[in-house]
Amino acid sequence: MRLTKTFIKTLRDAPKDETATNGALLTRAGYIHKELAGVYDYLPLGLKVIENIKSIIREELNALGCEEVSMAALQNPEPWEATGRWLSEKIDIWFKTEVSSGGELGLAPTHEEPMVNMLKTYISSYKDLPLYVYQFQNKFRNELRAKSGILRGREFLMKDLYSFHTSEEDLDRFYAEVEKAYGRIFARLGIGDCTYEAFASGGIFSKYSHEYQTFLPVGEDTVYYNNDRSVVLNKEVYNDEVLADLGASKEKFEETTAAEVGNIFKLKFKYSEPLGLKYIDESNEQKTVYMGCYGLGVSRVMGVIAEKFADDKGLVWPDTIAPYKYYLVGIGEKGTDAAEKFYKTRENEVLYDDRDKRPGEKFADAELMGIPLRVVISDKTLADDEAEITERKTGKSWRVKIDELMQKF
Ligand code: ATP
Ligand code: MG
Numbered sequence: 001m002r003l004t005k006t007f008i009k010t011l012r013d014a015p016k017d018e019t020a021t022n023g024a025l026l027t028r029a030g031y032i033h034k035e036l037a038g039v040y041d042y043l044p045l046g047l048k049v050i051e052n053i054k055s056i057i058r059e060e061l062n063a064l065g066c067e068e069v070s071m072a073a074l075q076n077p078e079p080w081e082a083t084g085r086w087l088s089e090k091i092d093i094w095f096k097t098e099v100s101s102g103g104e105l106g107l108a109p110t111h112e113e114p115m116v117n118m119l120k121t122y123i124s125s126y127k128d129l130p131l132y133v134y135q136f137q138n139k140f141r142n143e144l145r146a147k148s149g150i151l152r153g154r155e156f157l158m159k160d161l162y163s164f165h166t167s168e169e170d171l172d173r174f175y176a177e178v179e180k181a182y183g184r185i186f187a188r189l190g191i192g193d194c195t196y197e198a199f200a201s202g203g204i205f206s207k208y209s210h211e212y213q214t215f216l217p218v219g220e221d222t223v224y225y226n227n228d229r230s231v232v233l234n235k236e237v238y239n240d241e242v243l244a245d246l247g248a249s250k251e252k253f254e255e256t257t258a259a260e261v262g263n264i265f266k267l268k269f270k271y272s273e274p275l276g277l278k279y280i281d282e283s284n285e286q287k288t289v290y291m292g293c294y295g296l297g298v299s300r301v302m303g304v305i306a307e308k309f310a311d312d313k314g315l316v317w318p319d320t321i322a323p324y325k326y327y328l329v330g331i332g333e334k335g336t337d338a339a340e341k342f343y344k345t346r347e348n349e350v351l352y353d354d355r356d357k358r359p360g361e362k363f364a365d366a367e368l369m370g371i372p373l374r375v376v377i378s379d380k381t382l383a384d385d386e387a388e389i390t391e392r393k394t395g396k397s398w399r400v401k402i403d404e405l406m407q408k409f
Contacts, residue, residue, distance in 0.1 A: 001044070001324070001347075001350075001351055001352065002343070002352045002354050003351065003352065003353050003354060003355050004354050004355055006044060008030035008043050008044055008045060009030060010028060010029055010030050010365045010368055010369070011027065011028045011030070012028070013028070014027045014028050015027065015034050017037070018034060018149065019147055020147065020148045020149030020151065020218070020303075020307075021149070021218065021306075021307055021310060022148075022149040022150060022151060022303040022304075022306040022307045022310075023040075023148075023149025023150060023303075024149070025306060025310055025314060025315055025368075026046065026149070026150065026302075026303075026306055026315070028314075028368060029045070029314060029315055029368045029369045029370065030043055030045055030369070031043055031045045031046035031049065031315075031323075032046045032150065037146045037147065037154070038143055038146025038152060038153045038154035038155070039146075039153065039154050039155050040150055040153065040155075040299075044323075045323045045369065046302075046323075048323035048324075049302055049317070049321050049322070049323055050157065050298060050299065050302060052320065052321040052322070052323070053189065053298055053301055053302060053321055054136055054159070054298060056185055056188045056189060056320065056321070057136075057159050057185055057296060057298070060181045060184055060185050060188075061132075061134055061159075061161060061181065063181070064132065064174075064177055064178070064181055065132060066132040066133065066134050066161060067131075067132065067133050067134070068133075068134055068135060068136075069133055069134070069135050070135050070136075070137060071108075071111055071114055071115065071118070071135055071137060072108075072114070073107060073108045073137065073138055073140070074105050074106075074107065074108070075105060075106040075107070075108050075113075075114055076105070076106075076114070076117075077103075077104055077105070077106060078117075079113035079114060079116065079117040079275055080106065080113045082113070082274050082275050083112075083113055083271060083274045083275065084274075085113065086106070091109060092142075093109055093141040093142045093143060093144075094106060094107075094109060094142065095107040095109070095140045095141070095142050095154075107140035108137065108138070108139055108140060109139055109140060109141050110139060110158075110160065110295075111135070111137070111160055111162075112162070112267070112271045112293060113271065113275065115133065115162050116162075116271045116272055116275045116277050116291070117275055119131070119133070119164065119277060120275070120276065120277055123164060123277065123279055123289060124279060124280065125279055125280050126166050126279055126280065126281050126282060128279065129164055129165055129166045129170075129279060129289065130163065130164060130165045130166070130170055130174065131163070131164040132161060132162070132163045132164075132174070133161070133162050133163075133164075134159060134160060134161035134162070134294075135159070135160060136157060136158070136159050136298060137157070137158060137160065138155055138156065138157055138158075139155070139156055139157075139158045140154065140155050141153075141154060141156075142154060148218065148220065148303070149303050150299045150300065150302060150303035150306075151218075151220070151259060151300050151303040151304065151307075152220070152300070153299060153300075156297065156298075156299045156300065157297075157298040157299040158295055158296065158297055158298060158299075159295070159296040159298055160293065160294070160295050160296075161178070161293065161294040161295075162291065162292070162293050162294075163175075163178075163291065163292040163293075163294070164272075164277075164289050164290070164291055165289065165290040165291070165292075166279065166281065166287070166289070166290065167290060168268070168290055170290070171266055171268070171290045171291070171292050172266075174292065175264065175266055175292055178264055178292075178294050179197065179210070179264070182197070182212055182262060182264070182294075182296070183197075185296070186212065186214075186261070188320055189301060189305065189318065189320065189321060190305065190309075190318030190319075190320060190321070191214050191261075191301075191304065191305060191308060194214055194215045194216075194308065195212055195213065195214040195215075195261060196212070196213050196215070196223075196225065196229060196232040196258075197210050197211075197212060197213075197232065198210065198211045198212070198213045198223050198232040198233055198234050198258075199231075199232070199233045199234070199237050199242065199246070200233075200234045200236060200237060200263065201234075201236045201237050202265070202266065203270075205265075205266065205267055205268040205269070205270050206265070206266040206267075206268065208237065209263060209264060209265040209266070210263065210264050211234055211260050211262070211263040212260065212261045212262035212263065212296075213232060213234070213258035213259070213260055213261070214258055214259050214261050214304050214308070215256055215257070215258050216257060216258055216259045216304060216307060216308060217257060218257070218259075218307060219257040219258040219259035219260075219304075220257075220259065221234060221235070221257065221258045221259065221260050222234070222235050222255060222256075222257060222258075223235070223255070223256060223257075223258045224238045224253040224254065224255055224256075225253065225254055225256065226248055226252050226253055226254075227252055231246055231248050233246075233253075238253070259300065259303075259304045259307075260297070260300075261296065261297055261300060261301050261304055262294070262295055262296040262297065263294075263295050264292070264293070264294040264295070265292060265293050265294075266292050267291040267292055267293055268290055268291065269288050269289075269290070269291070270291070271291060272288050272289040272290070272291050273288055277289045277291075302321075305317070305318065305321065309370075309393075310370075313364075313367040313368065314367050314368035314369065314370055315368065315369060315370030316370045316392055316393055317370045317371070317372060317392075318372075319372050322370070322371060322372050323351070323369075323371070324349060324350060324351040324371050325349040325350070325371070325372060325373060326346065326349055326350045326351065326371065326372075326373050326374070326375050327350075327351050327353065327366040327369065327371035327373070327374045327375070328342060328343055328350050328351065328352045328353060328374075328375045328377075329353050329359060329362045329363070329366070329374065329375070329376045329377075330354075330376075330377050330378070331359050331376065331377070331378035331379065331380075332378050332379035332380075332382075333379070334379050334382050335376075335377045335378040335379050335380075335381070335382055336377075338377045338382060338387075338402060339352070339354075339375075339377045340354075341406070342375070342377065342387075342405060342406060345406060350375075351369070351371055353365065353366070359376075366392070367392065370392060371392060372391065372392050372393065373389055373390070373391060373392070374389065374390040374392065375387055375388070375389055375405070376388045376389075376390070377402070381399065382402070384399070385401055385402050385403070386399040386400060386401055386402060387399070387400055387402055387405050
């Protein structure tokens with residue numbers, strides 16, 4: 001992309017009410033635009049990051065045999081009434097709206113009820129199971145505090161996966177597969193070494209659920225971890241009873257703040273029972289379907305990564321999700337000609353700063369935007385048939401031959 005061809009601009013200042021680092025930096029760097037507290041637009045660069053995160057998740061889930069759908073964001077109250085969750089006493093963050101012909105609709109805070117309800121049409125026999133269905137979809141939650149940038153949106157993007165099984169063993173098997181897939185996803189997103197699977201309360205249907213917690217100073221959650229971080233627990237389950245159950249003792253635990261980037265639950269019959277999701281087994285008996293659900297906050301993960309790696313110059317994207325690989329600057333007449341040539345070979349990977357601005361301003365924007373590699377071709381580097389590459393993460397620079405640049409990269 002050429003910077004002269006896009007409407008996005010880096011901004012000197014973020015909105016005054018944007019107190020979160022991720023929100024301020026992403027706004028200044030031209031990734032997002034704030035509509036109101038907890039509600040953001042994703043601009044071309046921001047959308048690319050979101051799409052890159054989605055691609056990684058999609059690859060890992062498709063490898064498990066999951067099928068992607070896209071469910072409606074406007075929801076029928078009926079299935080929610082069947083589980084008792086239409087009540088604001090049960091879900092206190094509902095956005096509800098009136099229909100002109102009478103009655104109410106909900107704006108999706110999550111999708112267990114409509115998903116189970118939909119699958120009643122398609123699941124009838126043991127031959128239809130197991131089944132794994134997921135989507136990327138905007139959720140709406142009337143969050144009390146929406147001051148953390150895109151870490152806590154009132155409208156936000158979630159990946160939600162639901163699994164359906166004939167037995168508890170099969171649910172356990174798939175749950176373990178998702179745990180491994182989540183490990184791979186967070187590693188590929190560049191936060192594998194600071195994201196831990198933490199024990200959380202499982203409710204009446206299962207002893208524990210699990211949260212994926214990224215250690216982060218501005219994280220809203222408090223978690224506890226042992227020496228080698230092999231046991232991490234959230235606040236709800238950090239007590240003597242659970243520690244004993246896990247074979248750990250309290251003295252050795254430390255407290256830190258973290259952001260919950262995902263969570264997974266064995267739901268068993270929690271929704272399939274009240275909604276009547278049943279199947280006929282091999283001996284022609286009617287049975288209730290076992291269920292699991294697996295959430296991952298796509299937009300929150302983007303905010304977490306922005307917070308985690310940012311430095312005093314701006315954003316620093318991991319290669320795997322950066323909107324572009326290269327930030328290209330041509331200096332001088334020959335340098336600009338060569339830059340044009342390089343750009344034409346790599347239009348999809350290169351953010352080309354072809355604006356009429358001083359190199360210093362361009363370099364500052366390259367840093368603010370956090371593009372992994374800055375490529376500078378100037379009359380000076382061309383004198384040696386070379387270009388200069390600077391890595392955003394380390395600040396290290398090196399030279400490469402122009403021929404090599406055109407071919408290899
Ligand atoms: P939290 O405790 O942070 O409110 P939650 O327990 O309500 O999270 P879930 O309903 O399980 O979260 O949603 C699944 C995932 O969606 C979470 O793990 C998180 O990554 C993300 N998420 C939840 N609420 C928000 C929000 N308001 N904005 C952005 N992402 C969110
Ligand atoms: Mg919540």
